[in-house]
Amino acid sequence: MPDVIAKNLSILIPTFNRQEFLSVCLDSLLLQQCTGYELLVRDNDSADSTKSLCIEYEKKFAQKGVDFHYVKNPENVGFRDNMVHGLHELTRQNAMILMDDDYLINPQALASLYKSVNENTNVKLATSPVYQHKMDSGLNSAKFVFAERANSNVFPYQLVKGDSYFLNAWTKYPPLVLSSVVFDRVALLASKWEEWSERAALDVNMYNILSLQGDVAVFSDKFVAYRIHPSQDFGNLPLEDCIATHMRIKDWYFLAKETQRFSAFTLWFWRIKTVILKDQGIIKRLFQRESDDIAKYFNWLKSYSFIHYIIIKNFMPECIRHTRYSSNNKNLLANVRRQILRAFLFIYRRKFDSQYQLSFHQALKGEV
DSSP: OOOEEOTTEEEEEEESSOHHHHHHHHHHHHTSSEESOEEEEEEOSOSSSHHHHHHHHHHHHHHHTOEEEEEEOSSOOOHHHHHHHHHHHOOSSEEEEOOTTOEEOSTTHHHHHHHHHHTOTTEEEEEOOEEEEEGGGOSTHHHHHHHHTTTOOOOOOEEEOHHHHHHTBTTTBOOOOGGGEEEEHHHHHTTTHHHHTSSSOHHHHHHHHHHTTSEEEEOOSOOEEEEEOGGGSGGGSOHHHHHHHHHHHHHHHHHHHHHTOSOHHHHHHHHHHHHHHHTHHHHHHHHHOSSSHHHHHHHHHHHHOHHHHHHHHHHOHHHHHHHHTOTTOTTHHHHHHHHHHHHHHHHHHHHHOTTOOOOHHHHHTTOO
């Protein structure tokens, strides 16, 4: 099958001191049946041989018809800024952010993702699940996966309405990684993504923002190998990052509300589901820490959003499992029922009693 010419696609590879992993990543691109795209390797001031490696690969990509660029920062600007600056420097409408330690595992991966976006003007995001393995599992796995999938063709996909994708994230459509999507770069940079991604949740911010702007092409086949390294473990996240990722839920909620395409009940149900599912991993790791991070997190959560606090404390499976065996929480189920009853009474009285002035927080504390 002839190579797909991707004239409207840019690929950004942010990198820092990972020349061996970067080599595997670039090799996976050379094996793609896709050409004509723009490729930018943005080096965040690496101290290894990344620059000489890229000079070598520039010749290989030129022979393949790829517009290859290498840029090295004079100093390390941080992961987030290196990525954001790179996105602004790209010149094509659609883009992929391929992490330097990830790689494509199917020769038709790039062509499949690109064609789904390029052939459907309303598609803002094309997604695929990932093949995960640990950072220390070696480099030879790349050859194994490629050999296993060498005879693949362009893959089919499901076209999903963006609103449906947004509402069913975390359940029907699981969380993704940046390396596994092709997206509308211009639409993303015109949105609140850059502002919201100041500290955390760059990937989830992208998916939620773009799904509210157009349709999503969903592939069921795995296209990308995703290396998991220690810094990505929730257990190692600074408490400030845990807080920052949770704060985004309100942003997504109000962004969806602004579209006026969802009923109040639908958005409230989405919010409850997202609060429970999104922080499940974070809460689990916080409980495992020896420090008082879990207490600090809940104290912050109570002041930030008392509704979120009640949902997580009383309905998140990880919290229920943990408190079930605590001597201080023997009557957890009774407390949950009591809080639900108080919430319904609060809603009823606020709707039908014009003299009722208590806040939701006061009502759940049992005030009358």
